[in-house]
Amino acid sequence: MxxxxxxxxxxYARFGxxxxxxxxxxxxxxxxxxWVLESTRENKSIPRDIYPKWFGRSDKRIYYNYQWWGHVNKDSTFxxxxxxxxxxxIYIIPNKETVIVHCGNSLKYYSGDFDLWDVGLLLN
Structure with a gap:
């Protein structure tokens, strides 16, 4: 199972x-x-040093909360x-009212989770 x-x-798109x-x-x-707001926004009470070093990518504050990964940009968009x-x-860009879905059945051509983040930055 x-x-x-x-x-x-x-x-996935409907859920997004x-x-x-x-x-x-x-x-x-x-x-x-x-509940949606709490689960998808950064919990600022979690100390930043608890996250692994790779969380500090470029100008984004990356966070994890309630099974959602996220990042806050310098302009406070997330x-x-x-x-x-x-x-x-399922990737969600609230300030652009955009939902992006990526589906696959193999990691062979998937280069990583940061791909969609980079697409999100292009849309921002």
């Missing part, structure tokens, strides 16, 4: 859209807005994403 979520790209809209699905609040097995990712 797999230990992962198996879904289609459209399903739900998180982008802070738990609201076309006028229905299906997930608590407070992006967050869910990282799955074999390169399955």
């Amino acid at each position: 797999p230990s992962r979520l198996i879904a289609r790209a459209i399903d 859209q739900l998180m982008l809209k802070e738990g609201n699905w076309y006028g229905d609040q299906v997930i608590s807005k407070d 992006h967050f994403y869910a990282n799955g097995n074999l390169g399955q990712n």
